[in-house]
Amino acid sequence: MTTLVGMHTDAAPAPVKILFDNDTGIDDALALAYLAACEHVELVAVTSTPGNVDAEQVAANNRALLALCERPEVPVLIGARAPLRIPLVTTPETHGPQGVGYAELDAPTSSRAEEDGTTTAVPAAVGHWIRAARENPGELTALITAPLTNFALALRAEPELPRLLKGVVIMGGAFYHQGNTTPTAEWNTHVDPHAAREVFAAYTAAAEAGLEPEKLPVLCSLDTTERFEMQPELVGELAAAAGCAAPEHVLATDPEGTRSAASNPLVRYLSDALRFYFEFHRKYDQGFIAHVHDYFAAGIAAGTLEYRARPANVDVETESPLLLGTTVADYRGLWGRPANAHVVSWNDPAAGFDELVTRTAALARRIDGDQGRGAGIG
Template sequence: MTAYLLDVDTGIDDALALAYLAALPDTEFVSVTATPGNVDADQVARNTLALLELCGRPGVEVAIGARRPLSIPLLTTPETHGPQGIGHAVLPEPSGQVSERDAVDLWIEHARSRPGELTALITAPLTNFALALRKEPALPDLLANVVIMGGCFYYQGNTTPTAEWNTHVDPHAAKEVYAAYRGRPFDKLPIVCSLDTTERMEMHPEHVRQLAEAAGAVVPELVLPNQPEGQRSTSDNVLVRHLSDALRFYFEFHRLYDQGYLAHVHDFFAAGVAAGTLEYSARPATVDVETASPLLVGTTVADFRGLWGVPPNARVVSGNNPAQAFSELVSAVGDLAARVG
């Protein structure tokens, strides 16, 4: 059993990551917290509650922490993830309620009560995690593992020419988080899934079709580039229908920006790294984040060669296996969709 603290900004690819973890038989969601990013924090929390319930995981405590980045105004991305963050999908109203507790306090409380047991997965800007580290500097020692989706190194950014979205939303938080890991033991350093490898996770219409087949859906799920934009799924499987509607929006967005009719499912890959189910390799590096330059704000820089003379503070993923990852995704989420209908 792997017990998770998750921090998300749900988000189409966050939704796929949550569905994937929910599909694994040995997953315990200790709590899921909401950071503003793709949408505002309140919408993130509602999306997360609804999605967990769709995936057969009701009763998970979902809490909100920060409602804006540490030092700069909040920027959201409806053009990428849709006005509610889930593309064309319209999630049912969740029966559960957002927790009244503070996300940062929850992380610290759980980490203290279960030292060395919890895996942290952060697929959002690092705002809540930075605030938690301010209040409990021992958090890196208390957590079993930390996996972060964010940054880009030898790779073009997806928000500015040099900056990845999560880091660009709150660069000051990211800078604090990486600084907090300087001098930590190697096995405690965060595993960083950057665009260098997450953009190799290209989900295509064929994967959606395979997912519906694996779920036992009667109606073939055909999300095709020649169909009208915004066409809604008619799948007889509820989870397939919602994921398909979300992914269609993501396909359309990527095509609009000349990347093809596909979706980069960054957060699913990070979830698989956290779960230990996806193949990857990683290299130690000293990571820092630019916060002052208007031209380069949000840029992540990795020193792999020790040129700064500063100990590594991260393990940056350098290789992965997309074919294995999508085979695993189709099998696991297809089985979950079959179980929940």
């Protein structure tokens, strides 16, 4: 059975409070910039999980981008430093040595960034999530575009999180789609399969105890995130909508590593990050394109993108070396377990990219205007 779970309308989206856990990451950065551009979104915290790069670099990327997007007040916290049971594997070939391709930003001079207390039983990021959920029961949406390490630790420390949160959106897994890390496994679940299995087991238990279906995680797997295939022309559209002084062209014929000369700092950042991503996909024979998985998940969390999803019980392989991190969805109840997730089955990339350009360009224009006023211009 297919269930329509989310519908975009012409009405202004309802206010939403988001706890965002990421491993920034080029597509994580795009998702974070988009959420910062959404005036109806309150970013309660951005927490950093090791994945694309180590946790310290993830946090540095988050702080710098939030400062650029004029959200320096958002707390940035570090959680786990490694997966639950296996060594950390990062992906510099996909996202660059610093995680954001060719993009460069100075560290912010001030921010509400908070460090993790590594000597405590519960890392700062995990403790912050739990406190925020307890203080705002039924109000917070968790968005996770990273390995599920921090979320698994949070569920260990507070088993009531499924009831305390308003909802959860997860980017991860692959079902009827080839994996992007092994033939069957998606990156996030492959980096920490044990954490992913714990999270879905926790939601199975919560469903058995009567958790409302709308509080089950919405799972954005490769089956639908790879439909968000960005073409390089979109960067030019973003630059034009942002009012850049000159056209922005990201061309397959450019020398590798060409840097953006866009007049707008946010456009320049995103262009340099995405160019690396386009080049990566080309090296793996996918064309000069970029799959922006995490932006789609962010749009669901923000309530701005349309999607459909199917209820299923999801589990993760943790024993087989050949299939480590593979996700399996039981849509028919063959395991005798209740649904523990809504697996997204359909989305609308064209509308999603229009939404991305509109909101992100508006933020870019605001940044330009604020910088101009700060310099006494205009």
